Amino acid sequence: MPEFDKATQTELEAAAFRRLVEHLRGRNDVQNIDMMNLAGFCRNCLSKWYRAAAEEKGLPLTDPEAREIIYGMPYKEWQAQYQKEASAEQKAKFSASGQGQH
Numbered sequence: 001m002p003e004f005d006k007a008t009q010t011e012l013e014a015a016a017f018r019r020l021v022e023h024l025r026g027r028n029d030v031q032n033i034d035m036m037n038l039a040g041f042c043r044n045c046l047s048k049w050y051r052a053a054a055e056e057k058g059l060p061l062t063d064p065e066a067r068e069i070i071y072g073m074p075y076k077e078w079q080a081q082y083q084k085e086a087s088a089e090q091k092a093k094f095s096a097s098g099q100g101q102h
């Protein structure tokens with residue numbers, strides 16, 4: 001595996017993160033519960049990680065602000081436009097995974 005200097009590594013990681021966020025914004029058809037069931041994380045997880053990183057740097061950032069950064073719009077707006085009611089099967093799979101417990 002190639003080794004990059006810290007600045008280059010940070011730039012590459014930031015570029016990959018920006019691409020992931022861009023991709024998720026373009027895939028509003030993909031529901032968060034599906035992401036959680038398949039990958040164990042969702043857009044809300046990303047926003048919490050983003051807020052936590054800001055806090056580590058001493059930068060104030062609220063949950064709603066972090067969610068807007070990830071979703072590209074206020075979370076309530078995204079929910080109204082794109083979020084669908086989870087099916088019984090999706091809810092059961094999520095519940096069985098234990099992910100809703102943390």
